[in-house]
Amino acid sequence: MRILIIEDDASTAGFLEKGLGEAGHSTTWVKTGVEGLSHALDGPYDVIILDRMLPELDGISILKTMRSNKVQTPVLLLSALGQTDHRVEGLRAGADDYLTKPFVFSELLARLEAIMRRSAPVSEDETTLQVQDLTLDLMTRTATRGTRRIELQPREFQILEYLMRTAGRIVTRTMLLENVWDYHFDPQTNVIDVHISRLRKKIDAPGETPLIQTVRGAGYRMVK
Amino acid sequence: MTTLPHSGKSAIRRLFALHIIASLLASAVVLGAVYVGTMRLLENQTAQAVDAELNGLVRDYIDGGQFALRSAIAERSTSRSSADSLYLYATADGHPIAGNLSSWPDVPMDGTWQTIRLMRTDIDKNVLVGLRAITLPGGARLMVGRDLRSQREFRDILKYASWALLGSFLVFGSLGGLFVSRSILKRVGEIQQAATETARGDLSRRVPLRGTGDEFDRLAEALNDMLSKNETLVTELQMVTDSLSHDLRTPLARLRNTLETALANPDADNSDIIAEALSEADYVHQVFTELLDIARVEANLAQSQIEPLDLSKIVSDTVELYTPLAEEKDQTLNARITDKAMIEGHKQFLARAISNLLDNAIKFTPSGGKIDVSLTENDDKIVLTIADTGPGIIATDWPKALQRMGRLDRERGSPGAGLGLSLVAKVAALHGTEVQRQESDKGLIISIPFARFSG
Numbered sequence: 232m233r234i235l236i237i238e239d240d241a242s243t244a245g246f247l248e249k250g251l252g253e254a255g256h257s258t259t260w261v262k263t264g265v266e267g268l269s270h271a272l273d274g275p276y277d278v279i280i281l282d283r284m285l286p287e288l289d290g291i292s293i294l295k296t297m298r299s300n301k302v303q304t305p306v307l308l309l310s311a312l313g314q315t316d317h318r319v320e321g322l323r324a325g326a327d328d329y330l331t332k333p334f335v336f337s338e339l340l341a342r343l344e345a346i347m348r349r350s351a352p353v354s355e356d357e358t359t360l361q362v363q364d365l366t367l368d369l370m371t372r373t374a375t376r377g378t379r380r381i382e383l384q385p386r387e388f389q390i391l392e393y394l395m396r397t398a399g400r401i402v403t404r405t406m407l408l409e410n411v412w413d414y415h416f417d418p419q420t421n422v423i424d425v426h427i428s429r430l431r432k433k434i435d436a437p438g439e440t441p442l443i444q445t446v447r448g449a450g451y452r453m454v455k
Numbered sequence: 456m457t458t459l460p461h462s463g464k465s466a467i468r469r470l471f472a473l474h475i476i477a478s479l480l481a482s483a484v485v486l487g488a489v490y491v492g493t494m495r496l497l498e499n500q501t502a503q504a505v506d507a508e509l510n511g512l513v514r515d516y517i518d519g520g521q522f523a524l525r526s527a528i529a530e531r532s533t534s535r536s537s538a539d540s541l542y543l544y545a546t547a548d549g550h551p552i553a554g555n556l557s558s559w560p561d562v563p564m565d566g567t568w569q570t571i572r573l574m575r576t577d578i579d580k581n582v583l584v585g586l587r588a589i590t591l592p593g594g595a596r597l598m599v600g601r602d603l604r605s606q607r608e609f610r611d612i613l614k615y616a617s618w619a620l621l622g623s624f625l626v627f628g629s630l631g632g633l634f635v636s637r638s639i640l641k642r643v644g645e646i647q648q649a650a651t652e653t654a655r656g657d658l659s660r661r662v663p664l665r666g667t668g669d670e671f672d673r674l675a676e677a678l679n680d681m682l683s684k685n686e687t688l689v690t691e692l693q694m695v696t697d698s699l700s701h702d703l704r705t706p707l708a709r710l711r712n713t714l715e716t717a718l719a720n721p722d723a724d725n726s727d728i729i730a731e732a733l734s735e736a737d738y739v740h741q742v743f744t745e746l747l748d749i750a751r752v753e754a755n756l757a758q759s760q761i762e763p764l765d766l767s768k769i770v771s772d773t774v775e776l777y778t779p780l781a782e783e784k785d786q787t788l789n790a791r792i793t794d795k796a797m798i799e800g801h802k803q804f805l806a807r808a809i810s811n812l813l814d815n816a817i818k819f820t821p822s823g824g825k826i827d828v829s830l831t832e833n834d835d836k837i838v839l840t841i842a843d844t845g846p847g848i849i850a851t852d853w854p855k856a857l858q859r860m861g862r863l864d865r866e867r868g869s870p871g872a873g874l875g876l877s878l879v880a881k882v883a884a885l886h887g888t889e890v891q892r893q894e895s896d897k898g899l900i901i902s903i904p905f906a907r908f909s910g
Binding site: 319331333335386408412414415416417418421422425426429447448 | 726729730733734736737740741743744747748760772775776777779780783802803806807810814
């Protein structure tokens, strides 16, 4: 992916460029809000990482200008402490997702990839999700693996649906809590892990290919 | 020892000095005007009296000639009431004919008003005299005058009185000013000293109150509130830095050791070591995130996101989130939740706080234990209660448990940064309520009463 980084702090930007480069993305870094805006309006970028607090022009203004100019490039907003960290305000201004500093790199990467996937056109009338021999019927709210019918609690169904929609990508525990429960904080202890391991017991029966993988230090991934 | 601000510049003193100088000038002007006016009035009256007499005498002379004038003058100069009246009737060359002056003074004889000093033989005094002298038809001289001594005495009295007035004004005004400014400066000095000592690091310093309830007391109270808030913040900051260095040093050292081990064996499969390092790093990160969150709640940055919401949904969501975790530990997690419990709240922080409470309950309750969550309504309150069968927290430890990084000894070595309850306390404060601990012999019972929102 071609990623534009609008960030005034050199060490954060360096950290991002290095990590994203290693993950196989090409990055462009600009330091000021004004430069950032001109890049964002003209540049061929797949996604933009935008810091909220910038010299000359703040992130929210850049976002609003972009969106009012019909530039729909997905934006991940970074926000630090010291300002009213209005996730809502950021999302209203047109951000696709948002992350609070300090962040863990794997979290950022997972979110970037999720954004990219979301911006890909989704067929509206999807009624089933399919991963290998696992099928999720969104109409009847049932799951089957091969010929085996899987009994799921409503919440387990939601977790599985989210994992299948993001198949092949890492999802962090925080992303799970956000997307399945709609709560935005770092879940304590291993509360999410317990939910996943229960679901995994139901999905991956002994002898079947494990579909839900644990990515150490990052989160989970549904195989493609 | 009174503490006066020891800078030589004092606004209050300068103001008092200015005030005194202005008042003195004003008084001096008024007194001067009175003095000049009075003296002029007296002089005019004297001159008019002398005129009247002179005219009378001239008429006597015209009507009755030399003889009539002489007897009139003799009569007048001997009458008691005219001790201060002077007369002299003299020949053309100045030899006295009648009157109470022994010789003709050196004055112009044109009838103008003159003031001169001359010797009064009758009382043997050199006095100031106001007089008019004329030449009578036929060449004789006539002079009528008034001894101005009493006028002068009056003038002196007026002068001395004025000076005394101005002097006492200066003395008492300055003394009063000094006294008032001294007491004001003393109180300002107390405030200044408290501030100076605070700045030097004595955070427990306060401004003394007089108990009068005056504006200085009110100022002192406001400053004391500020000083104690300041003290709390600094103390908390110190605690945070102490605990942070304590709590982060260990995992950071472990992280470093782990990475060093991996570096020492570059060819080995280090994925286990790296995973360990990652989880250490995650822990450090979590501590920071929690601290930042608490700071955010404290700084009231979340105030704007408070909205009417249904607390029962948040409680049942969190209970549902934690149920599997409790089951893992063989604990029973029961919930009795009234529906539609509307309050004004911050959805995310409430969920976070309730998660922290459940997290703690599960962490400290032994396996096989019980955790009861209830959300009940009574009167205009909606009360969240979480009771567990863990070891509980004794009353004396409670305040400490609510502090940032207030890890109790029982938790040393358990995971978590000791920020859980602290965040709960801050979130409760954000909602205008507090976390209450109920006495119980079975474990810990924590409850938070929320005000019901009624549209």
